[in-house]
Amino acid sequence: MGTAPVLTAPFAFTTFHVAEENTMALVALRNVTKTYPASERGGSPVVAIDDVSLEVEAGDVFGIIGYSGAGKSTLVRLVNALEPATSGSIEVDGREITTMPERELRGIRLGIGMIFQQFNLFNSKTVWANIAYPLTVAGASKAEIAARVAELLEFVGLADKAKNYPDQLSGGQKQRVGIARALATSPRLLLADEATSALDPETTQEVLELLKRVNREFGVTIIVITHEMDVIQSIATKVAVMDGGRVIEHGAVFDVFSNPQNPSSRRFVSTVVKGIPSPAELAVLRERHEGRIVTISFRDGDASQAAVFVALATAGVEFELVYGGINDIQGRAFGHLTLAIRGTDAAIDTVLAEISSRVDVTEVA
């Protein structure tokens, strides 16, 4: 929060607070459910969100990950009341929105930006008019709109594209327009619904960097919906894993990545983190390497890693690294390294006992 916001918030409707002033959660969901009526007569209603409670603190980049159909897109639409919740309580910025009349909800939505997988730009309007649209809805004056749109175009690096139409832009440029449009009314909260899923890896990184800047420079809280764990890895500070309409695990990204508690979370984590080798991978390792195969799990430990290797080197055993890697999440390292260790059984047992006091050791084969 050290950097002052670059953009000024020149409108009466903006509520720009710095995160530290507000210890209350920006978004709080309590026992929220959402059911849709049965699609056919006599069928049972579809439960899209099942008793979800979550808090998003101001300043967070909060990731929600899950497979398609897990309910994450529905969940995010409850937060800006694009869909009404069936039961439970949703507070945004301290205001209960589930009981709010539609007219008032429009005011709430003005203070929440949203970006989409398919960008959802207005094809009949220029880039400039797309970004100006929410400002017109908010009732800003012509001069205010012109100043704000110019600022935003500059911020997303598309000042030269103001007069272009969306179908003249690349996917990454379109999403940058989407971001500028979502930020136009200086919202405190930005909802990103699979915002990078239609983009190639390189453009994805560009857009994620831009979102990071939005969070850092303007203190905008971001809720990121994705099915890609590397998106969470690169920008989120906290993460919730959804499955079957429920939040099955949530916490700091580092904790969930380094020590996932749930099988579904583990599957997601395994897409970006090489953990303990699977039985099939073990069979291959077994064939190619002699000795005992051991996986050592490091949690937040560059120091413990050095100590482990010193212990191994002085124990009179031979070892080689056969699988795994070290990951960096928000400046903290963790990972799983699988070693093939050769030597006398006694020597290996001694050294494993020694290092297991520092780190988790699993003998896998």
Place this chain on the structure above:
Amino acid sequence: MDRLFELQGEFWVAAVETLYMVALTLLIGGLVGLALGTVLYTTRPGSLLSNRVVYNIVNVIINFFRPIPFIIFIAAVQPLSRLVIGTGIGNDALVFALSIAASFAIARIVEQNLLTVSPGVIEAARSMGAGPLRILRTVVLPEALGPLILGYTFVLVAIVDMTAVAGLIGGGGLGNFAQVYGYRQFEPVITWAAVLLIVIFVQGVQFLGNWLARKVLRR
């Protein structure tokens, strides 16, 4: 050919009458149809202002009138025409009947074209706090403008076609001209002259419509 030369005056009068009927019908039917189609679109289940009762009423009315052959419809609405515009015959009576028929046809075309607007774009506008009527006016209609222009072009050609039966209730126009001076007097040249002018007119309209739509769609 000589006969056509003799009837030159009547020919151009007929052409102007056709233009008059088409333009007036397009204006009235176009506006009423746009309104009806927009009501259909906005009140359909799951749409901006979904209202099952209104949707069903408008839907049933349109479905009731649409299948009636125009040549019968003219006779059927003649009493109503006398009541509303004071006459049941002539070009204006035809415009009256044709405007009603065109409204229903246009309503369907408008509804279909508005439905092509991506729900995601509407959701984006909602997420910015825009209300239903604003979304309709500033998002749905502009986004559907290209297809709407093509739809209206299509309807306009159909309207030209339908004005040809104006003679039935004492109206004029190129259709009547071809009937009276061409077909009934065994003068194929006259018939073909009227046909040629109609074809030129329709081609011109279609070209203009395509050009406008392309300009709007920027493709």
